[in-house]
Amino acid sequence: MDRDEWDAIVVGSGIGGLVCAAYLAADGRRVLVLEQHDVAGGNSHVFRRRRAYEFDVGVHYLGDCGPDGVLPAILSGLGLDGRVSFREMDRDGFDRIALPDLTVDVPTGWDRYAKRLSEALPEDAAGILLFTDVCAAIADETRSLMLSQGELSVADLMARTPVTARWGRRTVSELFDHCGLSPRARTVLAAQSPNYGMGARQAVVSMHAAVTDHYLRGAYYPEGGGQVLAASLVEALEAHGGELRTRSRVGRILVEDGRAAGVEMRDGEVLRAPLVISNADYRRTVLDLVGEEHFGRRLVAKTRQAEMALPFATLYIALDRELPARPNANLWWYRNDDIEAAYQDLADERVDEVPLLFFSFASLKDPGARNVCPPGHSNFQVMTLCPPGYEFWGVNEGPAAGERYRRNAGYQDRKARLTEAMLRAAEEAIGPFREHIVHLEAATPISHERYTLATGGTPYGLAHWGGVGGRPDTATTVEGLYVVGASTRYGSGITGAAVGGMACAGQITGRRLLAEVHAGAVLGDPALLPPRAADWDPLAVSRGAGRRGARGLARIG
Known part of the structure; x- marks a missing residue:
């Protein structure tokens, strides 16, 4: 393909970038994904050792992968239904929390979760029930909004999210104080907070509620490991005419006359496109790849002063x-x-x-x-x-x-x-x-x-960006430039990044894509997807078609 023929270039191939790229390709656009590493996948990447062991870098468990799940819907919308299988963990205790002299197994469902914690800590039962009621309400409001079919007025938005309006942007520590919880109860309730890389004084209630709800809807592991997710998205991208190039590091995102114009590679090659989606680290995107001269002073200051998870x-x-x-x-x-x-x-x-x-x-x-x-x-x-x-x-x-x-x-x-x-x-x-x-x-x-x-070497992106709980949207102030990944307001983790990728593709195409595919729409063509042989290797697929057979691929056995 000629270098000037791209409709969109995606910088980086984490899950957010791959989801966005695959949906734009399914929409008929010519999409190029550029990845500096040897394989695509970002934090879903795996590595192999001694021809006997494969280790997941970031996929340790995924929530909400049942029949009504968000991540399966995102995959199904690309025609990938049945190509990724999820093994469910123990519904009566997918997370075990171990403190000195106390062990609590976390079950699925808000009601069971609240009941089990209350029974484990009876002196804090009233506060635990109040805390979980607030978080469950925020999670329900957020999910309903995320999957809604149409745009809402400000008045409708406020009417549908009263608990979020009151507590969503306040810190978890503030809600703990409001509920009168002991240090031990706070520890049990926030035990899984490393899932978003922030303590109670830094994390906002809306993030804690969303992450907790994600897993309380069921905890799962992708059969075959995390690389299967990236490989399946690469298959969808390539099947619909897109291209993945690995070992291809971008040196600069080009902006001309106030709008995105393509990228310049580290070796000086220029690739042009009217749309550039950066799945690179947000701070590096603004300050290094694009350059602060293309953004307003306030945004640059927020980005320079931002705290990482x-x-x-x-x-x-x-x-x-x-x-x-x-x-x-x-x-x-x-x-x-x-x-x-x-x-x-x-x-x-x-x-x-x-x-x-x-x-x-x-x-x-x-x-x-x-x-x-x-x-x-x-x-x-x-x-x-x-x-x-x-x-x-x-x-x-x-x-x-x-x-x-x-x-x-x-x-x-x-x-x-x-x-x-x-x-x-x-x-x-x-x-x-x-x-x-x-x-x-x-x-x-x-x-x-x-x-x-x-x-900062964090998989969770920004902690604070211009205020408690602040995070950027996928659209930027530069026309034709978008961002996806762990730092956007859609959340970190595999599913948060995937939802952000959907939101970005939806902004570009003018559609509420997540609501469409969750309702059953299939935008990709399953007939275009390649067959998988018995020796199908997701790590090889994730190198991209141009390097699939290159030397140096670690194998098992």
């Missing part, structure tokens, strides 16, 4: 034995029963004894999958939130700026110390396992920035 450090662990019998549930482990003190420890960089851990047991979520681990082995990840910033890691500018950090002695020392602290805490939580480790690999926020170029 907290990042993670992750241990990828494989054992030569199966884990002791346990439910198909994640584990949220807390050293103490005061979560606000745990977040303060992070702010003060006191992590020699990690305050919290999240465990994701991949070999329980996708049992028997040949890509996860060999029979009789285990595959799981252990994660903890980290202090923000480079100084903690002994790094100056970060890998996105070209800094070579991996042989930095200060970085290696910090990484080794945190790895040991996480292993100690992990064995406190689930018992000894070190003697059975056959693969151990640590990833830091600096690693995450290296692969995704995300500011």
Whole structure:
């Protein structure tokens, strides 16, 4: 295809970018997706080790993937119905919250959730019921609005979202105070807050409500791992005439006469299009790729001063034995029963004894999958939130700026110390396992920035942008320029990014696409999708057609 023939260029191939690109391609537009990494997928990416183990970077569980689910509807609207299967986790306890002397299994459904927490903490029962009532109401109002068919007037909007208007933009800590909750009750209610990377003093109630509701609608894992999501979207994109180019880093988004005009690659090649959708980090998009001279002073100031959500450090662990019998549930482990003190420890960089851990047991979520681990082995990840910033890691500018950090002695020392602290805490939580480790690999926020170029190495994007809970929309003040991804107002995580991608494609096409596909509309043509052979490999598909057979692809077996 000639370089001047593109109708739209998407910079970055996270889930938000791929969803937007695939829907624009299904709408008949010529779409090019450019990805600086070796494979598409962003935080849905996987990697493989020892020809035996596959580890998910960001897909540890997904909510709301039942018959009425939002993510299945987004996939089905592209003709992908049946090409991604979701395994449901334990409905009576998909998340296990473990505090000193208290364990609570989180079930599906707001009523069951409120009842179980109230029974576990009877002295806080009234406050828990008030807190969950507010969050459930906000979640219901938000979902109803998201799936509504038509535009609403301001008066109608306010009438339909009274609880959101009162509490949505206030902090979770304010609602905790209003409900008179003890530190222990706050810890149980906010135990899953690392799912959005913010403590109760920083997160707004609308975000907490949306994320909690997402999982209370059922927790799932995609059969075959997170890469299946990206690969399926790539198939839809290519089937409808779009193109994915990996190992293609954009150096600049071009703006001419006040409107987007295309991109300039790092090697100087210019690719032109009247629409550019940036799935790159929002801060880097505004300040580096586009340039602050193309935006108003207030927006630039908000972006420079913005706070990022907290990042993670992750241990990828494989054992030569199966884990002791346990439910198909994640584990949220807390050293103490005061979560606000745990977040303060992070702010003060006191992590020699990690305050919290999240465990994701991949070999329980996708049992028997040949890509996860060999029979009789285990595959799981252990994660903890980290202090923000480079100084903690002994790094100056970060890998996105070209800094070579991996042989930095200060970085290696910090990484080794945190790895040991996480292993100690992990064995406190689930018992000894070190003697059975056959693969151990640590990833830091600096690693995450290296692969995704995300500011601060966080998968969750902006925490505050011009005020508590503030986040940008997908449309920008530059004509023809849009943004998608973890920093937009549609939320982070796989589904939040996918909804943002739908919203962006809808703004461009002038349609309420999410409402259409949730009601059953299919915009893509399933007949165009390629058949999948028995050895179908989502990692190979996610390299794009031009590099699908290139050397260097890690395989299992």
